[in-house]
Amino acid sequence: MTPATNEGHAMSGTGRCERELLPTATGAQTAAAVGALLRGHRMLAVAAVTVMVVGTGIGLLTAPLLGHIVDLVVERRGAAALTVPMVLLVVVAVGRGVATAYGSSLIARLGETMLAGLRERFVERALRLPLERVEQAGSGDLTSRVTSDVTLIAKSVRQALPEFSRSALTIVLTLVGLAVLDWRFLLAALVAAPIQVLTVRWYVRRAIPVYAAHRVATGALQHQLLDSVDGARTVRAFRLSGKHVDLVAGRSESTVDLALRGIRLMTGFFSRLNLAELVGLGSVLVAGFVLVRNGSATIGTATAAALYFHSLFNPINAALVLIDDAQSAAASLARLVGVSTLPTEQEPSRPARPMDGSVKVAGLSHAYVAGHSVLRDVDLEVRSGERVALVGASGAGKTTLAKLIAGIHQPSAGSVALGGVDIADLGPAGTRRTVTLISQEVHVFAGTLADDLRLARPEAGDAELREALARVGALSWVEALPEGLATVVGEGGHRLTVAQSQQLALARLVLADPPIAILDEATADAGSAGARILEEAAGRALQGRTGLVVAHRLTQAATADRVVVLDHGRVVEAGTHEELIAAGGRYATLWAAWSDSRNSV
Structure with a gap:
């Protein structure tokens, strides 16, 4: 048997090997499984991306229109000159809202369809696993995958996936918009990129092991709870209640400790992102001051550039914050795919038939x-x-x-x-x-x-x-x-x-x-x-x-x-x-x- 990377063995308090957990897929295996699910829904994926790109592109017209209004006010064109830009702002808002809503629904439909396929594949494979292999892992490992892991992935598909898609498109197209205004605004905005990249690397390097360990700890806790509850009569008969309470408490403490480590990582993550925002916006404002002063850009253009960068705060933060959900969902996804990569029971090419009931x-x-x-x-x-x-x-x-x-x-x-x-x-x-x-x-x-x-x-x-x-x-x-x-x-x-x-x-x-x-x-x-x-x-x-x-x-x-x-x-x-x-x-x-x-x- 050569399945995906194994999560290892759960250990008892004495260090003795208790159970052999079901495997967790490698990154390549997980990506291949997602790709296989996606291939059956190419048209839906293309439609969803197209609509989202159109909606995001329409929304990017807001900053230039506001910059144009600033120029009209600076030039004292009068209130009548503001009518057309104001109407266009309303049209842009409505168009962006409609396209974004429709695009989000298409992405949600795509995600739910793929999730349903993954869930069916998981259940089909789990039901065909050798019972001995399931018993070796313990009931808690399998039930945690089919319950909490599936729930976590479903939540990410319904909430994180549409939001991440919108944020990623907004970031890419906004940077394009900054380059269209003036390439020097783009360079100024990119000053924040090294801080953000280092922040993400710092976070991901520490978060992936924590979330993977948290999923394993959750499975171990569920396994212990099932053992203690299902064997309650035996536990009471042999006066083992205290020992079982200690086992549950120990595994609960391990789960809580890992969750707190994740929270501490998130706190450090956000503080570094705030620093990147300060540095980036300061660079754009300085660039705008210099360009307006030497006549290379108007006040309206500089305003549009500042608005563009400011509009990146939410999508960048959302995208980076969603990395947290993505890491947790990826850990759960790898656990599901790991089960689906296990070989099923092998049948003989020509099975024999029993002659009687002996x-x-x-x-x-x-x-x-x-x-x-x-x-x-x-x-x-x-x-x-x-x-x-x-x-x-x-x-x-x-x-x-x-x-x-x-x-x-x-x-x-x-x-x-x-x-x-x-x-x-x-x-x-x-x-x-x-x-x-x-x-x-x-x-x-x-x-x-x-x-x-x-x-x-x-x-x-x-x-x-x-x-x-x-x-x-x-x-x-x-x-x-x-x-x-x-x-x-x-x-x-x-x-x-x-x-x-x-x-x-x-x-x-x-x-x-x-x-x-x-x-x-x-x-x-x-x-x-x-x-x-x-x-x-x-x-x-x-x-x-x-x-x-x-x-x-x-x-x-x-x-x-x-x-x-x-x-x-x-x-x-x-x-x-x-x-x-x-x-x-x-x-x-x-x-x-x-x-x-x-x-x-």
């Missing part, structure tokens, strides 16, 4: 961090249609084994075969068609309940949706909703309970109808009553297919065809519930502890 794991080992194996030499065979429960203490490797079988992670060693075919020969798409994993973290998508279900099978009719819901015991409460299958759920819609969300996921499993299904503690968060309902629903959803259940409640293990016990990444026992109880080993100990906890409630 699972075979041979010599499987896996380590998230080199030297710290989570699984070690695991061998496991599951017959087609068999239901196997994976049991073990927290950290035994149950979820890791489930993810390896589902193809979410690639094993460090060993192999996984589904239906007699190695996962590599199935390819990512084939693996997803063969095996479905449902965890306790179920997402309800915004939209109608029917649309949410049809994510698993887009062509399914209402009758098929009801049949799937009935199979997992959810049809009664769905029909009781205000609009049944047409009820809007998810963000901004009807709020589903934890048990209802899990039933919805199980109904999607029934609709997808894979030969192999993995339930990773899918009933853990439903409470006792809800868990019993979900266990029955899960049992019906697994009928007719191979099932692997990461058992949070040992009642799930008791009803399985076979129980596999893991401890410290190894399979230590395997057999039926009755066989393992009789053996008096690790599983018997777990069952005794589980039974005692239930009886004490």
